[in-house]
Amino acid sequence: MKKKSKIIVVLILLIIGILSLYNYIYQNHRNIQKEPVEVSVSSSDLVGFFNKNESEKILNKTVEIFGKITEINSKSLTIDNKVQCSFEIEVNAFKLNQIVTIKGRCIGFDELFGLVKIDQSSIIK
């Protein structure tokens, strides 16, 4: 009887162990849309972080930026010719010069076009 209950305890621990290992390995991606905004700035202030060598303050962070749409691609919008926001869905419903606020994850600065890049974007307004 005692032996049996020991086996059961060991089995339960084993199952908990395997489940938590599984949850660790297959943890969910960050959900940028639901994360609180860490930095909320205009497009030029966002570029400022990189000009001032303060990129570590915003890299990989959830940011919110506002500005005017200056370029529209099927899955990305460029704001004020300074920030490129990529979306996971098509974004055709926008017009040039429209003012928008966009939330996303800052992934860095691209010297080729002088653009800060943001991915996993969503429109706030």
Place this chain on the structure above:
Amino acid sequence: MGARCSTRKLETMKKNILFLLFLIFTSYFNYAQEKFVTKTGVVNFEASVASFEEVKATHNSVSAILKPNGDFASIALVRGFRFKVALMEEHFNESYAESNKYPKVIFRGKIQNFNSSKLSNLEKEYTIIGTITMHGEEKKIEAKAFLKIINNMINLETSLTLRPEDFNIEIPSIVSNKIAEEIGVLVHFEFRKILNE
């Protein structure tokens, strides 16, 4: 010694900044010259080993510029590579590519014998020669590139094989049997023609 070292560093930094300024300057004041650009290039890489979890990432916002003489430059921000498994993405950024320290992968090179007026909707093979800089290391590469025109855009496709050790990236032995030694990279760019403003 230390002081000399740091002045040398400062010198190279100065040179780099000058070079960057030069690049910006030339790209702004090179009137009446067309070039081909993309900000939404796609780069995939895969290092899967059969019967283990797929090791594969996709980047959908790679930037690239192609000049009429075939000069080619591209930047991929390392953080932009997305994996299916979140933990894999985290390990890639934290332990392997060290994206905080080395935030971008840069390619600079030239498409040999490139002539945009000879492109058509039939695929044409070119050779591309250049240097990839990643994780603080440089690697010379030569690859075949396939170019054609679709909807007024220059489509460029190329594939490469890279090894983590080329870029001084060490794969710990505990996972090394789950990550292929040779990493297949697929590149697909759709260049839009613009006139330098």
